[in-house]
Amino acid sequence: MIEFARTLAARLLALFLRRSLDRDLDAELRSHLDMAVERNLAQGMSREQARRQALLDFGGVEQTRQIYRERRGLAFLDTLFQDLGFAFRMLRKSPGFTALAILTLALGIGANTAIFSIVDAVLLKPLPYRYPERLTIIWQSDAAHRASGAWFDTYREFEQWAQYSKGFEKLAAFTWAHQPITVRLQGKLERVLGIPVTTSFFSTLGVKAAHGRTFAPEDSQNACAVVLSDAFWHGELGGSDIVGRTLIVDDKPCLVAGIMPNDFSFYPKRTQLWMLIPPQGEYAKHPWNSMVGVVGLLSPGVTRASAEAELTALQAQVISEAPPESVLRNAEPVVLDLQSEFVWLTGRNLRVSLILLFAAVTFVLLIACGNVATLFLGRAAERQREFGVRAALGSSRLRIIRQLLTESLLLSVSGAVLGMFLATAGIRYLNAANPVDLPPGNPITIDWQILAFTAFLAILSAVLFGLAPAWKASRYDLNAILKNASRRSHLSSKYFVVSEVALSLVLLAGAALMIESLHRLISTPLGFEPAHLLAANIDLPSKTYSTADQRLNFYHALKNGVLDLPGVQGVAFAPLSFSGSTALSVEGKRGEYHGAVANDVSEAIVDADYFRVTEVPLLKGREFDVTDQQKTLPVAIVNEALARKYFQGDPVGQHIKLGKPEDKNPWLTVVGVVGNVKGFVVFKEMGYVTDPCVYLPLTQSPDSRVAIFVRSSQDPRVLTLAIRREFSHLDGSLPPLDLTTMHDWLSQFYTQPRLRALLLSIFGSLGLVLCSIGIFGVVSQSVAQRRHEIGIRMALGARQRDTLHLVLREGLGFVAVGILIGAAGALALTRAISGLLYGVTPTDPQTLAAVAALLIFVALAACYIPARRAIRVDPMIVLRHE
């Protein structure tokens, strides 16, 4: 072993010292021969004879040199350098071919690397916490939502679990179901994304602060403690020295315990600070009304299923204490893998989308390889004479294959290097511009795993596009080639083009389905008019706005102030979004009650102008008006969906109640029916819901959390500043209004479908372009090879049109085969993405037909240029040339 290592080291060294070692050997051999000549002279030979005898005894100086050199260095490396040098010269000789091939591969490999780095960070790499494989998240769920959970847990349940559970090493609660919090920065009030967590939150994840510390038991003595995110500290606080000092959070001085490292993140990813839920605070005082999520570190060896059973049993022990109105459901805890849940929380279809995109870029790479393979085959045909000559000179078949594979490897490695640059640029853009939300956890980077993946792609593609041409090129009929005969059929390049067409069709079908879904999703009427509409959430603090009159007066003053602004057509108050979660009771005709069928009714508190301002049509009865006051009859307006579900006839004048009949809520008289408004749901990305909805007048339920809607006559964005001024003019202590146009607000729900459609269209177009280059290349080669035949046909009287048909028929023939195969593939594969579609079926025949037509059109164009060349063949020239 030592000898082997020594030998290898010596040989490697020799590679670099080749020249000086050569000189050394020459000197040694010369000295040997000189001594031999001298001896021979001493034995009485003539000078001539002495020299001859010395060489004879030595037996072949040149061979010795050769053997010596081979033994000295690494023969295979020597050959490799030779091959590489030759490959480099060959590729430089045809720069067009080389550039096209490298660019094609760079696009394929670059796209693959970029998408893979996302897939790797989001789906494959474990979360960057201490024991990622044991971290879980716990929600409440019913049978329909086992996979993702449906509701928050209550703080009481968390307390019970944290105290008694043995299946978990640690449990921590966190929540985003609470009032938004504000921070006073340089005297100004700012709304921040703060997440209340329990003391054990950071230790459950097993993460440490970068500065200071995370929460510790002694913090429960403080009135308030926070840990900051690195981004918030650097951005809003300018990286100032704040650990151990106080920050005014929600008008209370808060101890800044520490700052998390730059690469730490948890859901929601943009969290700016974490606030402590003290063990004896508000949450503990109202444990059944405090909604929390729970993250748990499983004890080693405990499965999620057994932990779930334990938590269910513990929950059952305390559920009877729950006040009747707080726990209405037959909920059971679900224990879910933290990483999968992060992905789900970030995008309902994110996992499928990533896999889909990865499949798409793999298709692009395959098409690229097919393309380069056809280019290679074409060149191999041109180079047959070269191979023939080399073979005649004694080159083995393996040696020729090796030479060609070296060329393909050189190409694919160049492509991979360029692709790496493309991928890096793409990822830098992704990290800087954030075109789409990605789950918390691992940052998207190019690390050694990604590099290894790219290297693997380079080698794989070199084999994919290099082996077949190399194999084919090395199978020659020596005589035929040297005689310059035989130039028949490009069967294998046709196989490549057929597969390119098939792959492109699948890609394009996927892209078309995405575009069609996005289009239908966006163009679906929502039941109101989103154009020229601005909205912003208002959250009146309970301290300064404790009475209904105070709140109503504020809304009233705000409305009048904004209405006075030029360009404002209407102002209304309503929640920005609402979804169904309460039960409904209907007073029956003979005094009987229809109990709640399901907890699917949503309630929305709106003011009298809401329906007019948002243009929700009134179908029956009346809108709310000034007669609906706190002392008058409680009224409600219902939507069409509710009317249809809970009433056979006209609901106007009927009585309904939110909750069960025995609940204390008042009976409401239905005064009107309005059209349905489509809403977005938590559990589904592609689609809308129209929950049965009960609208209550703001005057009768003066909520402190509403949203203001402003309808303008022109671009609503010009009003933003004036509305904000009006708002802070009314009350300077409130955080500024965060106004968005309704279009912007809606478009957040379309971000992922839009990006998906965009990326797939890019990849689809890339596939189409590559495919058309492939078709063009193969038909061109075929025309070039059939020049002679075409010339003869024309000499025998074939018309130009016949020739054109001949070429087009050949080209379109294999395109048609590709389309048929691709259509079968598309029908089989697009079923997997049905969750990403809206309004179209995965096997939509129109989409498939349109895509096939597009491909045929492109193929026709690609065939047409070589076909034109074919009809310009002059039979006289061709025949004379022969």
Next chain:
Amino acid sequence: MPPKAEVLQGTLDLLVLKTLDTLGPMHGFGIAQRIQQVSQDLLCLNQGTLYPALLRLEQRGWISSKWGVSDNNRNAKFYSLTRRGRKQLREEAEGWNQMAAVINRVLKATS
């Protein structure tokens, strides 16, 4: 003159090692001379093959080389046995003797 025997595959190393052991540091030509002398010209040594063999032995660390000046004032590369080389020689000589003995016995048994 009897036909000369070819140097058996693998025995050249042993011959070189033994020669260096006897003569001390020696150049290639000297080694070739010595092998031919000792074998009384019965071995046909293609002198050229000596050099790849020397390289091989050096790569394995059994001999080392140094440029020096020969008896008759010529620059020449001198090879000498290393400690590991001496050990190797002992082992190889032993192995050869055993093998020779075995082959002898086999030949006697069949005759």
